[in-house]
Amino acid sequence: MDESATVVVVGFGAAGACAAIEAAEAGADVLVIDRFTGGGATAISGGVVYAGGGTRQQQAAGVTDTPSAMYAYLRHEAGDAVSPATLRRFCDESADMLAWLEDHGVPFDARLCPYKTSYPTNRHYLYQSGSEHAHPDPAPRGHRVHAPGTSGGTLHAHLAAAARALGVRFLPQTQAVSLILTPPPESSTAEPSSAASPGPQAAPSTASPLPGPQTATSTASPSSGSQAATSAAAPSPGPQTATSTAGAEHAERRVVGVECRTLRDAPAWARFAHRRLHRWSVKPGLYLPGFGRAMHRLAARIENRHGRTLRIHAGAVVLTAGGFVFDREMMQEHAPGYRGLRLGTPGDDGSGIRLGTEAGAGVGHLGRVTLWRFLTPPSALLGGVLVDRDGHRFCDESRYGAALGDAILHRPGGRAWLLIDATVLAEARRQLRSQTLWFQRLPAWWLLTVKRLHAPTLAQLAHGAGMDPSALAATVATNNAAAAPGPGAGPSGPAAPGPGGGLSGSAVPGPGGGLSGSAVPGPGGGLSGSAVPGPGGGPSGPAAPGDMAGLIAPHGTAAGGTCDSEATVRDAVGFDDFGKPLALVRPLVRPPFSLLDMSLRASPAPMLTLGGLTVDEETGRVLRPGSTEIPGLYAAGRTAVGICSGSYVSGLSLADCVFSGRRAGRDAAASLLSLRRSWAPGSRERWSTTQDRQGISESAPEADWQGISESVPEPDRLGIPESAPESAPESAPESETAVRHTAAEASDPHPAGGAGQWGRTGG
Structure with a gap:
């Protein structure tokens, strides 16, 4: 026929x-x-469409974005898979592309997620879906289709x-x-x-x-x-x-x-x-x-x-x-x-x-x-430190899950652990329900319980994991030094705003996983007013254009966070040696200490x-x-x-x-x-x-x-x-x-x- x-x-x-x-x-x-x-x-x-350059949803959320900023980020992130001209056209047409989808009935939503996550809950539909915070002019470009659950x-x-x-x-x-x-x-x-x-x-x-x-x-x-x-x-x-x-x-x-x-x-x-x-x-x-x-x-x-x-x-x-x-x-x-x-x-x-x-x-x-290993949700885990089986840190933990997965893949045996202390663990457990959907909740709970090794001292923890105690102690000391008060300090001290707008006042995470305290926006745009999530899950204060609280890359700094063992030393203001925003660096000082198994063989990586x-x-x-x-x-x-x-x-x-x-x-x-x-x-x-x-x-x-x-x-x-549930059987004749x-x-x-x-x- x-x-x-x-x-x-x-x-x-x-x-x-x-x-x-x-x-x-x-x-x-x-x-x-x-x-x-x-x-x-x-x-x-998940029904997430990457779009930017000033979409209707970005504008409604108070986010400032341009096709040029989107192009600069994707050129660094996506490499040379396509020509610069094609990537430029993709970015220039991005906002119109999303409008075209809306014209054909696809619904989107402007509710902005105030914390770093791999996939937002049903309270948020616009979020940073990559590693934008490690680059100049960051903006949330992940547009999730408006529907409960996974919306594809x-x-x-x-x-x-x-x-x-x-x-x-x-x-x-x-x-x-x-x-x-x-x-x-x-x-x-x-x-x-x-x-x-x-x-x-x-x-x-x-x-x-x-x-x-x-x-x-x-x-x-x-x-x-x-x-x-x-x-x-x-x-x-x-x-x-x-x-x-x-x-x-x-x-x-x-x-x-x-x-x-x-x-x-x-x-x-x-x-x-x-x-x-x-x-x-x-x-x-x-x-x-x-x-x-x-x-x-x-x-x-x-x-x-x-x-x-x-x-x-x-x-x-x-x-x-x-x-x-x-x-x-x-x-x-x-x-x-x-x-x-x-x-x-x-x-x-x-x-x-x-x-x-x-x-x-x-x-x-x-x-x-692309192979993914996400640390979030819960967002508190971004305060941990990823180490290999030798106890050495090798990556900016705030990078997108594909970058983390690729970095872990190239470590000996594909083995890696996230080192956290009791403070980070307690905060992560509090966030477990509010920041996860059903398909995220069980893996996160499993990681925080079954895949967790803990001990009262770093030396005992290192011995239990077969690591070099001195190497693990040195890794923690370096991390804690970066979290110490100073210019552009992280959560342990005042976080004076940098050129891109950081956090002023205390940067202690609030109940919803965001950063509380006054967030004075800079040129890159931070969150103004209190960043403590309100009843709807978003910031209770007005949200100025730009990135999430505390995740603003200073303009003019090197484009962000590589996942190589040889890290590039960053600008003293805003980032640590691996490119992690200082607003996310947490001092790991409170016992017991824990190692969460992030190895690729520990659980399937998508x-x-x-x-x-x-x-x-x-x-x-x-x-x-x-x-x-x-x-x-x-x-x-x-x-x-x-x-x-x-x-x-x-x-x-x-x-x-x-x-x-x-x-x-x-x-x-x-x-x-x-x-x-x-x-x-x-x-x-x-x-x-x-x-x-x-x-x-x-x-x-x-x-x-x-x-x-x-x-x-x-x-x-x-x-x-x-x-x-389904409302009609599938057996209808056709x-x-x-x-x-x-x-x-x-x-x-x-x-x-x-x-x-x-x-x-x-x-």
């Missing part, structure tokens, strides 16, 4: 939804396919609803097996061929590519399952671009469609079981990996037994199928040193990347993986992959290793190299999904419709390819949108609800062919689960 569309999007997470919206708004006929039911890693994410499901639900309202068609439970290419020049009379990509759950031999020229295979194709291939990409972490002999093989060939395996015509029970098994494999599988793998294997059996071949002809194909953190062979090949809690869905198996490489695409940064297919940074078109374009093929999100491929802070991947997804969808539609670059977003003129739509019509039965409703669903649709454009579409309350290479997006 055949179908057709102007633009086919493979994967329906954030990047796929944004690509579909832009292409539909430009007038293209858009068909989205997804291996599962849509949502992918986006739907189970709400983000995706609204984007999906916006796509549906534009007439985008959705075909769930449909796996992209290979790309359809035009014949090579010497075989121009042959039928278009497929670059086969069975993936980890290969279809049976009866589903082999349709007859045509020989199947194209890339020697740069990342390996997976039975598809072992040799790649020139170095397995060690770091930016790299794979070379491929497939470029010449696929030269002059255009992508003209996708060959799929679909459950569209499978029995209703099979479709229901497939949905349910996938759902169980995602969030429960995140905490119980063995259970998740078992559920995914059962879902794959249904795919292989009941899937049928479907060819979709297209003017352009956009790959938004996520990363490869769930593919063990690709991880072993490209990032063998990483072991952690895989963030995403089983659909994040690198299949979208393989589709590209088998059509001749180049890859980059496949060795880059991780996700950052590399992907190389693309033209102006258009999103996929490039061959020689930087020539593959006509008709685009990539976005974690399937492509993007803004966050060099490094990561919370919200940067979702922001890049929006940025790159819009770019790809816009250019795909514009190039096919022969529009100017200054295309008209308001255009609603519909058109399709010259081929008939083969039965996908406006009057066709409704596609299974899996509850992507006009209203906001519960935040966690995968069995661990934060709010109200015939996954087209979307119904009536109010009845909102009847299913379950938002999308995981997108896979059958279309999962990189959220």
